[in-house]
Amino acid sequence: MENKNKIALVTGGSRGLGKDMALRLAEKGIGVILTYNNKADDANEVVTQIKEIGQKAATLQLNTGDIKSFGAFVENLKSALSDTFGADHLDFLINNAGFGHHSPIDQTTEEAFDELMNVHFKGVYFLTQKMLPILNDGGGIVNISSGLARFSMPGASAYASMKGAIEVFTRYLAKELGSKKIRANIVAPGAIATDFGGGRVRDDEQMNQMVSSLTALGRPGEAEDIGGVVAFLCTDDARWINGQRIEVSGGMLL
Template identity: 45%
Template sequence: MTNQVALITGASRGLGRSIAVHLAKHGVGIIGTYLSASKEADALTREIEALGGKVEMIALDVRDTATFPTFAATVAEKLKTKFGAERFDFLVNNAGHGIHAPLSDVTEEQFDSLIDAHLRGPVFLTQKLLPLIADGGRILNVSSALVRVTIAGYGIYAATKAAMQTITKFMAVELGARQIRVNAIAPGAIATDFGGGVVRDDENVNAYVAGTIALGRVGQPDDVGGAVAAILSDGMGWANGTTFDISGGQAI
């Protein structure tokens, strides 16, 4: 993967951070986005630079599509000045947030926020960045095992992720002429700050969820970061238009 560049949304924390570090360890330059976690973004920059890698962190709210043209122009400029490149190779649509909201209580504001972050944002950000993605590049959309595993209160979130899994197939077909491979991943329960960090921080929840996973534990961010590095590698070059379940065998 040497001399390649990845753009990862939501790279400052959780899964995005692990993905960035794993790719950097394979020699991939990193353009990462963050929403408000500037300290975490700075820490990631220092870690990747300590590995000898190149990294550029850029603030972006993936819910705000009006900012995408300016963001794309910034990416183009950073590619030239920081990485000596005209195009980047990997786009990882990872940024997002979880909202626990049963159908009886969910508000239109919550609904819109989930749609904007997990569906509208990734679709139109990908559209704006397509001219900057190298032919033969790869796009990876981050979905969720909640498309498959039903937990009350996460229905709207899961619905947006199901939509992204469907769109992943269409992206693969429509971008095939450019040899751009498009896949998705569906992580299971991971010990991050998702949902307020309940899986990570609540011992009872952690133990309960671990009991539903064949490997007997909840996932760690590096379980996903390592998997993404493998999926984006040339060795997985014939995988296209599919969703990889990365859950340790949750609720199978």
């Protein structure tokens, strides 16, 4: 199996999109370390499911918005790599952790803006920086953006701006890490029916219908629509995809 002994770190892997990414990676034969912020039980349940597939997995606590904690996290990560996989390096970094935010520009507080920036941009930037020394040559980075970086929906200005920054950052990663044969790509989900953003797409019937009407395939996305694309980018089939933005939205606002 081409992915034997490969290992991925998935941030925010206890639920939603991150959970599906972790499971799909495991199905490809890739070992998984997933992080959670405060849902330890959910994270452990994902580890159990991965082990049932026959793959190794571990879980670590991480607040991706607390940049000062990253040094200690890397030490915990090294211990998990050694204890669970007998390894000292990773192959793939999936920067997935995040949260939704919805407010008009004139009502967006500086505190909300800073929290979004720390989790969705600054945290991703500096966690990736911390990972570089333990990322194997020939590995990959997948950053999660959003359809909202391409099309504009009122209320998403701050969140979408952070995702726009991540898209630029990803191209720079691809350029700077090319000499190490490390690929960096973006997966940009459309509107997904999970508990993300308070479950608006899933639970608000009006929102659900609006998304469906704007999507060529006629429905909102599900978590299961996204994880397989991330897993694919971590396989040899995707070895020549680099610096690219792949929108996974069912054809939203074409």
